Amino acid sequence: MSFRNVGIVYRKELTEALRDRRTLISTLLVPLLLFPVLTAGLGAAIASLIGKAKEEIPEVMIIGGSDSPEVVAGLQKLSKIKIVPTTPNYKEQIGNKEVRAAVDIPANFQSDLTEQRAATVKIYVYEGEMKSGIAAARVEEYLKNFRDGVVKDRLAAKNLPTTVLTPFDIKQQNVAPPEKVGATAFGGVIGYMVILLCFTGGMYPGIDLTAGEKERGTMETILSSPISRMHLVLGKFLLVLTASLVTAALSVTSMGISFAVLGHLHAFDQAGNDAAQLQMHIGLATVLSVFVMVLPLAVLFSALIMTIALFAKSYKEAQSYITPIMMLVIIPAVAAMLPVDLNAKLALVPILNASLLCKELVTGTYHWNYIAIIFFSTCVYAAAALFLAVRMFQREEVLFRS
Amino acid sequence: MIETRGLTKTFNDKKRGKVKAVDSVSLVCNPGQIYGLLGANGAGKTTTLRMLATILEPSDGTAIVAGHDVVDAPEKVRANVGFLSTATALYPRLTSQEMVEYFGRLNGLDEATLKKRLDEIFERLDMNSFRDRRCDKLSTGMKQKTSIARTLVHDPQVMIFDEPTSGLDVMTARTIIGFIRECRDRGKTVIFSTHVMSEVEKLCDVIGIIQSGKLLAEGSLAELRDRYHKQDLEDIFVEIVAPLYVPEEGN
Numbered sequence: 001m002s003f004r005n006v007g008i009v010y011r012k013e014l015t016e017a018l019r020d021r022r023t024l025i026s027t028l029l030v031p032l033l034l035f036p037v038l039t040a041g042l043g044a045a046i047a048s049l050i051g052k053a054k055e056e057i058p059e060v061m062i063i064g065g066s067d068s069p070e071v072v073a074g075l076q077k078l079s080k081i082k083i084v085p086t087t088p089n090y091k092e093q094i095g096n097k098e099v100r101a102a103v104d105i106p107a108n109f110q111s112d113l114t115e116q117r118a119a120t121v122k123i124y125v126y127e128g129e130m131k132s133g134i135a136a137a138r139v140e141e142y143l144k145n146f147r148d149g150v151v152k153d154r155l156a157a158k159n160l161p162t163t164v165l166t167p168f169d170i171k172q173q174n175v176a177p178p179e180k181v182g183a184t185a186f187g188g189v190i191g192y193m194v195i196l197l198c199f200t201g202g203m204y205p206g207i208d209l210t211a212g213e214k215e216r217g218t219m220e221t222i223l224s225s226p227i228s229r230m231h232l233v234l235g236k237f238l239l240v241l242t243a244s245l246v247t248a249a250l251s252v253t254s255m256g257i258s259f260a261v262l263g264h265l266h267a268f269d270q271a272g273n274d275a276a277q278l279q280m281h282i283g284l285a286t287v288l289s290v291f292v293m294v295l296p297l298a299v300l301f302s303a304l305i306m307t308i309a310l311f312a313k314s315y316k317e318a319q320s321y322i323t324p325i326m327m328l329v330i331i332p333a334v335a336a337m338l339p340v341d342l343n344a345k346l347a348l349v350p351i352l353n354a355s356l357l358c359k360e361l362v363t364g365t366y367h368w369n370y371i372a373i374i375f376f377s378t379c380v381y382a383a384a385a386l387f388l389a390v391r392m393f394q395r396e397e398v399l400f401r402s
Numbered sequence: 403m404i405e406t407r408g409l410t411k412t413f414n415d416k417k418r419g420k421v422k423a424v425d426s427v428s429l430v431c432n433p434g435q436i437y438g439l440l441g442a443n444g445a446g447k448t449t450t451l452r453m454l455a456t457i458l459e460p461s462d463g464t465a466i467v468a469g470h471d472v473v474d475a476p477e478k479v480r481a482n483v484g485f486l487s488t489a490t491a492l493y494p495r496l497t498s499q500e501m502v503e504y505f506g507r508l509n510g511l512d513e514a515t516l517k518k519r520l521d522e523i524f525e526r527l528d529m530n531s532f533r534d535r536r537c538d539k540l541s542t543g544m545k546q547k548t549s550i551a552r553t554l555v556h557d558p559q560v561m562i563f564d565e566p567t568s569g570l571d572v573m574t575a576r577t578i579i580g581f582i583r584e585c586r587d588r589g590k591t592v593i594f595s596t597h598v599m600s601e602v603e604k605l606c607d608v609i610g611i612i613q614s615g616k617l618l619a620e621g622s623l624a625e626l627r628d629r630y631h632k633q634d635l636e637d638i639f640v641e642i643v644a645p646l647y648v649p650e651e652g653n
Contacts, residue, residue, distance in 0.1 A: 008507045012496070019495040019536075217491030221552070223457045224485035225508040226477050396458055397414070 005227050009235025017205050017239060026204045027243045031197050031251035035258040050130075058100035058135035061086045061093075065105035074146060075103065080138045094126050100135035101125050103143075113150060180363050188337030190290075191358025194251055195333045195351060198294055199301045201247020202240045203322060206305030209236045211318035214310075219399060233306070233393045237386065240302040248294045252287050289361045293371075296378035297354050301329070303385035307392050313401055347373040350381050403591050404431040404454060404560060408463030411449050411615075423449040425615035426463060431593050431608065433559070436586050438606030439595040440639060442647065446615035447595035448487070451564045454593065455485040468559045468591070481509055484553030487564030494538035498529060498548045501537055502555050509556035516555075523551045543574045550581055561585045563594035567601065579605065599635045609635075613643045 017023045060081045065072040076083050084099065093099040104122035106112075112119045123139055126132035155162060213219045222232065305322060312318035329351055336355030340346070347353045353374040360367065392398050411424040424446045431437035441447045452458040454465055456476035465472045468482035492501050499520065506516040524530050527547045532540060537548060553561065563582060567575040582605060585592050596602060602609055602623075609626060611619045619626065619642050623635065630638045 005508065008504070012493075012500075012504050015500065016493060016495040216494060217489050218493055220452075220457060220487065221490040221492070224455050224480060224483070224490065225505055226481040226510070227508045228477055400458070 002228075002231060005231040006235045006238065009227065009232055010238045013205075013209060013236055013239040014242070017208075017243065020204075020208065023204045023208060023243065027201050027247050028250065031201065031247045032254050034193070034197070035251065035255040036261075039258040040261070053131050053134060056131060056134075057082050058131055058138070059084045059098075060135055060139060061090050061099055061102040063090065063102055063104040064107060065109070067108060068105050068110035070110060071105055071143075071146065075139070075142060078138065078142055081135060091124060094124055094132065097126070097129070097131070100132045101139060103139050116154070188355070188359045190255060190362050191336055191355040192330075192333040193255070194248055194290060194294060194358060195297065195355055196330060197251040198244050198248040198298050199305075199326060199329050202244030202298065202302045202305050203326075205243045206240045206302060207309040207312075207315055207318040207322065209240060210306050210310040211312040212315050214312075214399075215314045223399070229393045230390055233390045237302055237306060237389060240306060241298055244298040244302050245295070248298060249291060252290055252294075256287055286361055286364065289366075290358055293354055293357055293361065293375065296375060296382045297351070299382035300350065300378060300385050303382065303389045307385065307389045310389070310392050311398055311401070342367065342370050344370075344373065348377050350378060354378060403433055403469075404429070404437070404465065404467050404593055406430075406450075406454070406463065406465040409450065409453060409460055409465055410462035411446075411453060411458060412461040422615050424453065424460075427612070427615070427617045428463075429610055429617060429620065431591050433591045434586060434589045435591065435607045436582065436605050437593040437608045437610065438602040439593065439610050439612055440597065440599075440602050441595070441612035442597060442643065445612045445643075447612060448564050449615075450612070451485075451487075451562050451593065451595055455483055455562050456480055457485075481556065482559050484556075484558040484561045485564075486549055486553045486562070486566050488566070488568045488570075489564070490549060492537035492540075492545055492548055492552075495536060497534050497536050498540065498544070498551075499524070499533045501548055502551045505552045506555040511556060519555055519557070523554055527551055542570065543577065546570065546574050546577060550578075558590070560591045561593075563592070565595055565597070567596070567598065599639065603635055611639060611642050613646045614648070616646070618642050618646070 017027075057079075058081055060075075060083055062072055062075060062083055063086055075081070086102075087093065090099060090102045094102060102124040104124065106119050106121070109119055109121070121143055123136045125136040151165065152162060155164060213222070223229075304325065308321050308325060309318040312321055332349065332352035333355045335352055336359055340356065342353070342356045342360065346356060347370045353370075357371065357374050360370075406427055406429050409424055409427045410422065413421050413423050415421045427446075427450055429437065439447045439450060449458060453460050453472060454467055456467075456472050456479050459476075460473060467479045470478040470482070472479050492498075493504075496504065502520060502523065503516060506519060511519065524533055527550060529544070529547050529551060532544050535544075537545065540548065561582070563578075566578045566582070570578065579601065582592060582594060586607075594605075606623070608620065608622060610617050619629075621629065626635070626638050627633060630641055632638045632641070
């Protein structure tokens with residue numbers, strides 16, 4: 001093994017990569033910008049949209065109610081909704097978002113109440129549509145208060161205390177520290193992002209150094225030099241690995257900074273969201289542990305990308321091979337966002353294990369036995385992929401595929 | 403020196419099954435000599451030369467190049483060979499100088515020797531004006547010079563040229579032809595492949611005619627003329643090759 005030769009190849013590939021716009025964008029720019037844009041940009045945009053939706057005074061129609069003036073007057077007095085004249089095609093209008101909701105007060109509602117007969121008030125709503133939902137919630141809130149008032153009056157009339165209806169209260173109390181609450185909510189997303197960027201960071205150089213070299217006709221040039229194919233692969237592999245790790249490191253750093261800034265600004269406060277939910281302190285220890293976990297995964301990705309891309313004759317062909325592989329990376333990475341907990345079996349599933357572990361690490365949970373299994377199993381997969389890449393470079397039918 | 407013994411290369415072809423691209427080729431090329439491998443497209447020239455440059459491994463037989471066996475010591479062979487073909491392109495994002503330096507380092511030159519060699523070659527090939535220009539910004543002629551500098555940087559004993567003038571304009575082709583002649587004059591062993599008769603007539607000390615992977619005839623131009631009672635090399639070539647010629651054989 002000559003480290004000198006591996007170093008020569010690595011240095012040359014690094015020089016070329018630093019002059020390649022595509023590689024620079026995918027390795028440096030995307031991870032640096034993604035998290036600030038995602039957290040601040042998208043977050044602020046969502047917050048402002050939700051805020052606007054809540055500020056809007058939705059238009060609501062009242063159907064019936066001519067014999068129940070008290071309820072109608074109460075609804076009309078509400079400042080958070082606007083009652084508009086009723087039209088027969090109200091259902092259609094709700095569907096077309098011309099009116100946000102309609103409240104159907106049955107005939108004889110008021111007299112039924114007085115005589116203590118059951119009655120149902122219907123609210124027509126466009127399910128899943130946020131503004132319609134807000135309108136319906138406001139109407140419902142009023143009706144519930146109205147109902148509570150009726151109940152209170154009836155109890156008072158019979159000289160009974162209100163505790164007859166609610167003999168005891170139930171309350172959920174959060175005991176997790178606020179940063180853990182935030183981390184649990186976002187931990188899955190973070191693992192997913194880091195893993196995905198680790199892959200995409202290595203993708204362009206991985207293709208460029210293999211299929212790209214074939215396409216440009218430099219493969220035969222380099223093969224005519226005395227360097228052994230193993231040293232050549234290792235030099236190239238180290239560059240792809242560097243790109244992948246730089247991307248991962250930048251994304252973790254940029255993620256840490258983004259969340260820190262966000263926590264500081266309480267950007268979500270305006271939207272009335274719980275600011276504590278987003279207080280995520282991704283400390284140095286977390287960043288380092290996520291990075292260490294990503295290390296063997298980056299080796300696996302780099303070797304895998306090179307092995308597959310080498311098979312292709314051109315950059316384009318390689319991209320069409322790598323895209324489905326990317327899906328194979330995304331699916332287990334996304335699966336970790338589901339309510340799944342690590343166990344010994346899952347710790348052996350590549351990518352999914354690292355993704356689940358990232359989720360735990362971000363919340364500051366360290367299950368050392370799983371960490372060991374995941375680290376070593378990923379190392380084994382990575383070594384196998386690297387071995388495959390070296391073997392691929394020794395196969396003439398792959399290098400000179402025509 | 404180059405000596406091949408029963409050099410054979412078999413490929414697996416999806417349509418045709420096992421194909422012998424090179425079939426028991428035995429030839430000798432001595433220092434200070436130019437050996438011209440003449441053949442139609444798909445005759446087996448490129449595969450033969452790639453085996454000599456150890457880019458491909460022989461399926462059978464072997465070759466001794468610059469005193470080393472291509473099967474047993476391919477890396478030693480490559481350290482003594484300069485290989486140039488139209489398929490050996492340059493790295494577009496490296497400068498002309500970086501390109502040559504890279505190959506000098508891969509050939510094990512230390513930095514002091516490398517610098518001396520670079521200055522010498524860049525001066526001799528008149529390349530100083532574009533030394534620091536990126537290869538993707540070079541003209542065809544400049545690219546060819548850089549490629550030549552790349553093959554010369556380690557001062558190899560054996561030079562292998564695979565259709566070196568194919569696709570080049572007359573002036574650039576002349577530079578290459580002049581370079582090949584210079585290699586011989588410096589005592590190097592030179593083998594090159596072509597399908598251009600005039601190049602062979604001008605340059606070669608020994609001509610080998612190859613078709614369907616087989617070396618069908620070998621000798622100096624004068625010997626071939628004598629043997630086939632013809633003056634024109636093209637006529638001689640056609641007479642030798644015609645019985646085996648299959649159009650569009652492909653690689």
